[in-house]
Amino acid sequence: MKARSAVAIFLLVASFVALAQQQVDDRRRFFDENEVTSDDPRRIPRPNVPRGPEGSVVLTGGRLFDGTGDRARPATLVLERNKVRAVLEPGREDWPADATVIDASGHTVLPGLIDLHTHLDYSDADVPIVHAVNPTHATLRGVERLRYFIESGITSVRDTGSKYDIPFRLKDWVSANRIPGPRVFAAGQLITATGGHGAEGLTEHSQIYGEIREASGPDDWREAVREQFKNGADFIKLASHFSKDEIKAAIEEAHALGIRVTVDAETFYIDWAVEAGVDCVEHPLPRTQETIDMMAARGVHAVPTLTTYSYIFDRSGGYHGSTSRRFSFSKEANLDVLRRMRVAGIKQGIGTDLVFDGFRFLPGAYVTELEWFVKAGYTNTEALVAATKTGAEILDMDDKLGTLEPGKLADVLVVEGNPVENLRNLENVRIVIRDGYLVVRDGRLYIPRHIPVPEPTAREN
Numbered sequence: 131m132k133a134r135s136a137v138a139i140f141l142l143v144a145s146f147v148a149l150a151q152q153q154v155d156d157r158r159r160f161f162d163e164n165e166v167t168s169d170d171p172r173r174i175p176r177p178n179v180p181r182g183p184e185g186s187v188v189l190t191g192g193r194l195f196d197g198t199g200d201r202a203r204p205a206t207l208v209l210e211r212n213k214v215r216a217v218l219e220p221g222r223e224d225w226p227a228d229a230t231v232i233d234a235s236g237h238t239v240l241p242g243l244i245d246l247h248t249h250l251d252y253s254d255a256d257v258p259i260v261h262a263v264n265p266t267h268a269t270l271r272g273v274e275r276l277r278y279f280i281e282s283g284i285t286s287v288r289d290t291g292s293k294y295d296i297p298f299r300l301k302d303w304v305s306a307n308r309i310p311g312p313r314v315f316a317a318g319q320l321i322t323a324t325g326g327h328g329a330e331g332l333t334e335h336s337q338i339y340g341e342i343r344e345a346s347g348p349d350d351w352r353e354a355v356r357e358q359f360k361n362g363a364d365f366i367k368l369a370s371h372f373s374k375d376e377i378k379a380a381i382e383e384a385h386a387l388g389i390r391v392t393v394d395a396e397t398f399y400i401d402w403a404v405e406a407g408v409d410c411v412e413h414p415l416p417r418t419q420e421t422i423d424m425m426a427a428r429g430v431h432a433v434p435t436l437t438t439y440s441y442i443f444d445r446s447g448g449y450h451g452s453t454s455r456r457f458s459f460s461k462e463a464n465l466d467v468l469r470r471m472r473v474a475g476i477k478q479g480i481g482t483d484l485v486f487d488g489f490r491f492l493p494g495a496y497v498t499e500l501e502w503f504v505k506a507g508y509t510n511t512e513a514l515v516a517a518t519k520t521g522a523e524i525l526d527m528d529d530k531l532g533t534l535e536p537g538k539l540a541d542v543l544v545v546e547g548n549p550v551e552n553l554r555n556l557e558n559v560r561i562v563i564r565d566g567y568l569v570v571r572d573g574r575l576y577i578p579r580h581i582p583v584p585e586p587t588a589r590e591n
């Protein structure tokens with residue numbers, strides 16, 4: 131008995147050591163608590179200067195769903211600059227006298243939604259190849275999609291693969307308030323082996339057009355990770371196929387750099403990725419119960435993206451012509467994967483993966499993904515938590531985003547009605563606040579006039 135428990139303890143310790151080697155080297159452990167760092171997983175030190183618009187905004191009279199999983203309740207939300215300042219009981223009015231007060235009666239106030247799987251600059255459907263591959267066209271596609279997301283109450287997107295450095299520049303411009311949109315957390319180019327997912331044949335999706343980085347051998351996979359980090363990656367996106375050595379090298383490199391790794395993989399490639407320490411698995415692609423149990427045991431997250439696959443099955447009758455999808459699957463099988471991952475206790479977030487014209491289905495497409503979660507056994511409240519708090523956890527941003535609690539960043543959505551009762555009420559977007567800025571008012575994008583800079587005057591001498 132004693133010997134057996136000693137063996138058990140040894141195995142437990144050994145598995146913790148194994149896990150520790152696979153964890154992200156979280157840069158937060160090197161900072162004291164007052165250090166101010168960038169509002170992304172890169173955590174780069176920056177000066178402690180006020181951010182966001184001057185003054186306070188108060189949303190009062192409404193119902194607050196704070197994202198923690200607590201019931202929606204009557205409450206007043208007080209924002210100051212780009213942070214949540216306070217959550218007040220109804221009736222209290224101790225906010226700054228010069229605050230902008232907004233009546234949210236009949237509305238629900240909730241954390242800005244998070245879409246964990248986007249491709250901001252992938253080609254539209256039916257675009258001539260000359261435009262599809264053009265970086266200028268690609269950038270403008272990104273600008274247009276950012277508008278659709280923010281108008282839908284989505285205040286953060288996780289870009290899981292885009293062309294060149296375009297998603298990083300979109301991120302900079304949104305963050306500086308130069309174009310409207312959600313916060314962008316970007317992986318850069320998708321990394322895969324020669325001819326892997328996304329690089330199947332010389333199609334418009336091949337690396338020659340900028341969105342795929344084909345890598346060969348562990349050293350090159352490592353180098354491909356460094357290239358994305360150099361460009362500004364907040365996380366790394368890998369795709370099968372790969373060798374065990376290749377995926378291990380890429381994950382080790384990303385984790386040393388302090389960023390997480392997600393993977394688009396299927397069947398045994400998921401096992402290899404999980405064994406190598408991957409942080410998240412995208413899509414509902416086939417996997418065994420053993421794989422699901424291993425994901426759960428190791429705390430691996432999932433972004434199942436059922437909506438985009440249901441569109442594929444509805445429109446095309448199947449996923450055809452791809453060497454990276456050589457298996458049978460269906461809408462029912464995908465739902466079964468989601469259901470079994472929920473039962474296993476895997477943390478799952480909302481990602482739409484809206485490609486081609488898919489973004490034009492927003493905001494409905496995002497709600498459809500929540501409804502898939504409900505079909506898999508989530509309550510409406512749990513689905514809304516997946517869309518907010520869990521999304522922030524998967525982004526490695528839960529210290530700053532995902533819930534409406536004092537000190538968090540001011541990303542807020544106000545919808546008419548109560549989405550806890552009917553998720554479709556999420557489509558009734560009235561107000562969206564990102565980083566303290568009111569970016570959607572009365573259901574439409576609000577762009578303030580630019581403030582003219584005085585013209586130069588002639589020097590007197």
Ligand SMILES: [Zn+2]
Pocket residue numbers: 247248249290483
């Ligand atoms: Zn995708």
